[in-house]
Amino acid sequence: MNELDTARRCADTMMQNDRASKALxxxxxxxxxxxxxxxxxxxxxxxxxxxxxxxxxxFALADTAFAFACNAYDRQAFAASAQIEFLRPASAGDVLTxxxxxxxxxxxxxxxxxxxxxxxxxxxxxxxxxxxSTESALLK
Amino acid sequence: MNELDTARRCADTMMQNDRASKALxxxxxxxxxxxxxxxxxxxxxxxxxxxxxxxxxxFALADTAFAFACNAYDRQAFAASAQIEFLRPASAGDVLTxxxxxxxxxxxxxxxxxxxxxxxxxxxxxxxxxxxSTESALLK
Amino acid sequence: MNELDTARRCADTMMQNDRASKALxxxxxxxxxxxxxxxxxxxxxxxxxxxxxxxxxxFALADTAFAFACNAYDRQAFAASAQIEFLRPASAGDVLTxxxxxxxxxxxxxxxxxxxxxxxxxxxxxxxxxxxSTESALLK
Amino acid sequence: MNELDTARRCADTMMQNDRASKALxxxxxxxxxxxxxxxxxxxxxxxxxxxxxxxxxxFALADTAFAFACNAYDRQAFAASAQIEFLRPASAGDVLTxxxxxxxxxxxxxxxxxxxxxxxxxxxxxxxxxxxSTESALLK
Numbered sequence: 373m374n375e376l377d378t379a380r381r382c383a384d385t386m387m388q389n390d391r392a393s394k395a396l397x398x399x400x401x402x403x404x405x406x407x408x409x410x411x412x413x414x415x416x417x418x419x420x421x422x423x424x425x426x427x428x429x430x431f432a433l434a435d436t437a438f439a440f441a442c443n444a445y446d447r448q449a450f451a452a453s454a455q456i457e458f459l460r461p462a463s464a465g466d467v468l469t470x471x472x473x474x475x476x477x478x479x480x481x482x483x484x485x486x487x488x489x490x491x492x493x494x495x496x497x498x499x500x501x502x503x504x505s506t507e508s509a510l511l512k
Numbered sequence: 513m514n515e516l517d518t519a520r521r522c523a524d525t526m527m528q529n530d531r532a533s534k535a536l537x538x539x540x541x542x543x544x545x546x547x548x549x550x551x552x553x554x555x556x557x558x559x560x561x562x563x564x565x566x567x568x569x570x571f572a573l574a575d576t577a578f579a580f581a582c583n584a585y586d587r588q589a590f591a592a593s594a595q596i597e598f599l600r601p602a603s604a605g606d607v608l609t610x611x612x613x614x615x616x617x618x619x620x621x622x623x624x625x626x627x628x629x630x631x632x633x634x635x636x637x638x639x640x641x642x643x644x645s646t647e648s649a650l651l652k
Numbered sequence: 653m654n655e656l657d658t659a660r661r662c663a664d665t666m667m668q669n670d671r672a673s674k675a676l677x678x679x680x681x682x683x684x685x686x687x688x689x690x691x692x693x694x695x696x697x698x699x700x701x702x703x704x705x706x707x708x709x710x711f712a713l714a715d716t717a718f719a720f721a722c723n724a725y726d727r728q729a730f731a732a733s734a735q736i737e738f739l740r741p742a743s744a745g746d747v748l749t750x751x752x753x754x755x756x757x758x759x760x761x762x763x764x765x766x767x768x769x770x771x772x773x774x775x776x777x778x779x780x781x782x783x784x785s786t787e788s789a790l791l792k
Numbered sequence: 793m794n795e796l797d798t799a800r801r802c803a804d805t806m807m808q809n810d811r812a813s814k815a816l817x818x819x820x821x822x823x824x825x826x827x828x829x830x831x832x833x834x835x836x837x838x839x840x841x842x843x844x845x846x847x848x849x850x851f852a853l854a855d856t857a858f859a860f861a862c863n864a865y866d867r868q869a870f871a872a873s874a875q876i877e878f879l880r881p882a883s884a885g886d887v888l889t890x891x892x893x894x895x896x897x898x899x900x901x902x903x904x905x906x907x908x909x910x911x912x913x914x915x916x917x918x919x920x921x922x923x924x925s926t927e928s929a930l931l932k
Contacts, residue, residue: 386562387561389560390559392568416531417531418532419532423529428532429532429572431572432569435567452597452598454598455594455596457922458590459903461590485905495896595780595875597763599761623778625765638756642873668841671838672838673840696811700809701810708854708855709852713848715847731878733876734847734875735874736875
């Protein structure tokens with residue numbers, strides 16, 4: 373099994389059980405090991421008191437892309453920290469895409485950058501996360 | 513109307529329309545202006561592929577506390593950036609409490625710290641956010 | 653030897669060899685284990701092209717306070733990450749004080765908040781850092 | 793004057809007066825507008841109590857690259873916040889290179905990523921900064 377196959381099988385295994393991402397309608401694709409593209413359509417029940425997408429759900433979309441990017445190597449990895457810059461609000465009906473790429477991967481820690489853009493290609497948020505890898509395999 | 517009344521009326525106004533926080537079952541109390549306490553019970557549909565609370569939803573709880581803390585002054589404020597450290601996972605049935613306090617509030621920017629703890633009082637996450645205030649009133 | 657004695661002996665040991673902090677004229681006091689207060693006077697050779705204190709040296713002062721706070725337990729600890737918000741510039745002659753306190757200390761990671769203030773008590777920067785502890789003793 | 797000329801003249805103007813960067817022996821080159829490459833050789837008087845480069849000075853090198861990258865447009869810009877991940881220590885004699893690139897530049901805020909590497913090309917630190925632009929021209 374090559375590296376891209378492994379990454380995609382890890383993603384399939386995670387997504388089957390990822391009730392949170394499913395409840396948010398998030399879909400994930402793996403273009404390459406260490407990368408992930410997650411998409412989400414903003415629904416009415418995702419809006420905050422100012423009628424824009426709740427920042428926590430912008431973060432959740434980016435965090436899903438991050439989680440799938442750092443779990444590409446058949447080692448369970450989890451998010452240890454993250455930082456987000458909110459650049460532009462999103463509204464109901466917007467289709468957001470979070471693209472995760474790997475800045476650096478060491479033995480234990482991985483560093484990922486995620487860009488969230490809307491359907492017009494405008495930047496909605498910049499996210500950077502640190503993951504920690506465990507020794508546990510992800511695939512059965 | 514005193515400052516605490518203003519803060520609480522702002523919170524009521526925001527919560528009425530905050531479909532995202534309601535969908536997550538989040539409840540908010542305002543002990544003091546610039547503070548907010550948000551609680552959420554972890555549901556099955558909030559779990560990720562590793563059977564723990566999706567980090568995006570931990571963030572969303574803290575972000576709600578942050579939003580209510582920085583919107584206490586009848587000026588619409590929004591989250592500009594945030595940083596989170598994930599310290600401990602949360603599981604289905606856990607009751608999480610996010611407590612927001614104000615580190616500093618300038619003319620335009622506010623800085624808030626939010627601690628997320630579980631029902632045993634253990635620290636689940638540390639969150640720090642920066643808000644930007646607008647000139648728009650929040651109350652009608 | 654009690655905890656405060658240990659913390660202070662660790663600080664003395666570190667400072668003897670800390671050529672960078674000495675070159676910046678930084679002085680450190682340890683009021684309690686897990687806390688540190690570092691002071692620095694802004695010199696001409698610390699100014700950037702806009703005639704204010706170089707942000708890297710504001711950070712260095714806070715980072716020194718952070719390092720001394722997290723090395724209070726006779727276990728060598730190092731800074732793993734940090735985040736800083738620059739709130740107000742500092743000028744030549746200003747006397748800055750960085751006060752570090754411990755937000756949380758786990759087995760491996762510690763989390764510290766540092767406030768940097770000028771001689772008028774105004775907030776210059778907010779800093780938050782994560783440390784990693786090793787098994788190596790600090791004291792001989 | 794084309795954009796690259798403007799960026800380089802801004803850098804020259806800043807560096808003439810940047811006593812802090814000069815005191816640290818930092819040299820800056822501008823390969824393109826919005827980019828900057830800063831180099832520094834680790835000296836004995838930059839070491840901390842553990843005989844490695846003081847994290848504040850690693851940050852200072854990255855911060856200089858950041859400042860020169862965001863001041864390329866003849867508008868004075870300053871660092872508003874920054875986040876750094878320390879990946880690998882540096883020792884006396886190491887030659888570090890900080891490479892800044894622009895992730896996004898809006899009307900007011902700019903977002904930059906800086907990588908710090910040693911002479912072996914190994915990653916020493918990842919830095920991300922947010923700048924705020926003013927209306928003041930930088931060139932006379």
